[in-house]
Amino acid sequence: MSVPFYVSPEQVIKDKADYARKGIARGRSVIVMQYAGGLLFVAENRSRALHKISEIYDRIAFAAVGKYNEFENLRVAGVRLADLRGYSYDRRDVTGRSLANAYAQTLGTIFTETQKPYEVEIVVAEVGATEHDDQLYRLTFDGSVGDEYGFVAMGGSAEAITAALRERWTAGLSLEAALRLAVELLGSEQSGNGGGGGGGAGGSAASTGSTTGTAANPSGGAGAKSSASSAETRVLTPAQLEVAVLDRDRPRRKFRRIPGQRLAEILDVDDDSDDAAGDPA
Amino acid sequence: MSTGRGPGSMLPAAFLQSGSSSFAEFLASHDPSLLPAGRPLPSGTSVDAVHGTTIVALTFAGGVLMAGDRRATMGNIIAQKDIEKVFPADESSCIGIAGTAGLAVEMVKLFQVELEHYEKIEGAQLSVDGKANRLATLIRGNLGMAMQGLAVVPMFAGYDTETSGGRIFSFDVTGGRYEEHRHHGVGSGSMFARGALKKLWRDDLTPVEAVTVAVESLYDAADDDSATGGPDLARGILPVIAVVDIDGYRRLPEAELDPIVRAVVAARTVRPDGPTAPITG
Numbered sequence: 001m002s003v004p005f006y007v008s009p010e011q012v013i014k015d016k017a018d019y020a021r022k023g024i025a026r027g028r029s030v031i032v033m034q035y036a037g038g039l040l041f042v043a044e045n046r047s048r049a050l051h052k053i054s055e056i057y058d059r060i061a062f063a064a065v066g067k068y069n070e071f072e073n074l075r076v077a078g079v080r081l082a083d084l085r086g087y088s089y090d091r092r093d094v095t096g097r098s099l100a101n102a103y104a105q106t107l108g109t110i111f112t113e114t115q116k117p118y119e120v121e122i123v124v125a126e127v128g129a130t131e132h133d134d135q136l137y138r139l140t141f142d143g144s145v146g147d148e149y150g151f152v153a154m155g156g157s158a159e160a161i162t163a164a165l166r167e168r169w170t171a172g173l174s175l176e177a178a179l180r181l182a183v184e185l186l187g188s189e190q191s192g193n194g195g196g197g198g199g200g201a202g203g204s205a206a207s208t209g210s211t212t213g214t215a216a217n218p219s220g221g222a223g224a225k226s227s228a229s230s231a232e233t234r235v236l237t238p239a240q241l242e243v244a245v246l247d248r249d250r251p252r253r254k255f256r257r258i259p260g261q262r263l264a265e266i267l268d269v270d271d272d273s274d275d276a277a278g279d280p281a
Numbered sequence: 282m283s284t285g286r287g288p289g290s291m292l293p294a295a296f297l298q299s300g301s302s303s304f305a306e307f308l309a310s311h312d313p314s315l316l317p318a319g320r321p322l323p324s325g326t327s328v329d330a331v332h333g334t335t336i337v338a339l340t341f342a343g344g345v346l347m348a349g350d351r352r353a354t355m356g357n358i359i360a361q362k363d364i365e366k367v368f369p370a371d372e373s374s375c376i377g378i379a380g381t382a383g384l385a386v387e388m389v390k391l392f393q394v395e396l397e398h399y400e401k402i403e404g405a406q407l408s409v410d411g412k413a414n415r416l417a418t419l420i421r422g423n424l425g426m427a428m429q430g431l432a433v434v435p436m437f438a439g440y441d442t443e444t445s446g447g448r449i450f451s452f453d454v455t456g457g458r459y460e461e462h463r464h465h466g467v468g469s470g471s472m473f474a475r476g477a478l479k480k481l482w483r484d485d486l487t488p489v490e491a492v493t494v495a496v497e498s499l500y501d502a503a504d505d506d507s508a509t510g511g512p513d514l515a516r517g518i519l520p521v522i523a524v525v526d527i528d529g530y531r532r533l534p535e536a537e538l539d540p541i542v543r544a545v546v547a548a549r550t551v552r553p554d555g556p557t558a559p560i561t562g
Binding site: 049051054055056073074076077079080081083084086087088102105106108109110 | 290291292295296297299304307308311312315390391394397398401402404
């Protein structure tokens with residue numbers, strides 16, 4: 001009979017955390033920031049169907065990076081929780097705070113009690129009546145919650161983008177200015193950050209199979225090529241972007257996706273996406 | 282309500298299960314007591330409950346309109362003078378209810394959440410037929426209560442992007458779903474309202490004429506049915522009128538409706554039985 005090796009709890013937690021961090025760092029980044037009229041969500045995402053940004057409830061939206069099947073699972077759970085609360089009490093009683101709490105408990109339990117932690121990082125954002133009432137919660141794979149002010153960046157280049165946002169973001173940006181800033185920062189993201197370079201990202205995606213960054217970007221080769229000149233800035237076009245807002249001035253359901261045509265106007269580029277008709281959700 | 286979640290525990294399994302886009306199915310698996318059909322009934326008893334009465338719907342070029350009177354009765358008592366029985370189902374359809382008011386309002390609430398829930402989870406709206414079928418399923422679940430006298434008889438109308446026109450559906454207590462063409466009415470005063478609709482409806486009605494036809498038909502219903510309320514100009518209680526067309530759901534504001542109702546009432550002081558239809562042609 002063999003005696004199992006002793007592994008200290010610290011080591012187990014550290015290994016799980018490293019594993020989750022690596023998974024998250026493989027994907028492209030998402031930026032959430034306040035602008036004059038509400039909250040803006042910008043993600044680099046070539047897929048028109050697999051969303052990284054979604055509506056949860058009237059004033060609440062969800063943004064995520066990491067493994068698609070895992071954050072999609074959390075998103076659906078959030079929609080169910082919000083709808084159940086609104087149905088049992090009242091629409092006004094559904095808050096971002098309670099949703100963030102539920103997510104934190106869930107992620108924390110999964111992290112400590114299961115073999116494989118979720119490789120996700122999510123933002124729960126709630127738009128309030130004024131800028132002071134806006135709420136941004138950032139949740140990480142181990143269930144930690146952070147209450148953020150003004151902006152959040154997640155994903156592979158989160159640190160670099162956050163540093164840039166700290167310098168350049170100001171309160172009361174117009175939608176156009178905020179969007180241009182976000183797109184520029186996402187474009188300056190170093191390709192194939194983390195996970196051992198672009199080629200590594202493509203390779204490991206083949207084994208994990210469903211990281212959003214790669215699901216959205218089937219050509220691992222492209223990532224490998226641009227990682228050679230990683231400091232180079234890319235100009236992101238509407239087809240590579242997923243953009244939505246929580247618009248303070250809309251009635252009831254504040255969430256609205258910004259279609260490719262409108263994005264092209266704001267960014268002053270050609271519209272290369274074919275979703276001009278817009279997406280109902 | 283129970284979310285089934287104590288402090289420090291993750292969301293229960295029902296929230297994280299994949300598969301269903303239906304809120305009603307989620308409730309059935311998580312907390313059936315929240316569903317109208319999920320409550321056991323004592324046998325052989327009946328209760329006095331508030332009843333809502335007449336709803337009419339008619340199509341016009343490019344859309345559909347639904348109107349309801351404002352009276353709720355309990356036996357020979359007028360239970361409420363200004364109840365509302367026509368609601369938005371989502372952004373491109375509406376629902377009107379006749380029958381047991383408490384259950385009907387609950388069913389409308391459930392139906393509204395059901396449609397929005399599907400839209401958020403799937404990222405697309407249900408088709409008009411899909412919505413009507415979902416409503417039929419909800420009504421079918423209520424059959425036990427209907428057999429004890431607590432029937433709910435809704436009417437559903439929506440804008441169909443495929444036919445670019447309005448469509449009307451009626452239902453029976455067993456969950457039967459019937460598409461109605463041109464116009465229809467449900468509730469205790471509906472037989473009188475339908476007589477008026479038959480004589481006044483034309484296929485080239487403008488939206489404003491359609492509103493007039495709806496007000497005339499409700500006036501006739503109130504004339505002969507004690508459970509249907511006529512326009513109460515003294516209190517400023519007018520019928521609720523919902524218009525659904527390519528621009529979506531819109532409740533007619535009082536400022537637009539008031540002159541039309543006043544004109545109809547004024548014409549009735551000259552001809553109490555309302556406008557005449559030509560005998561030939």
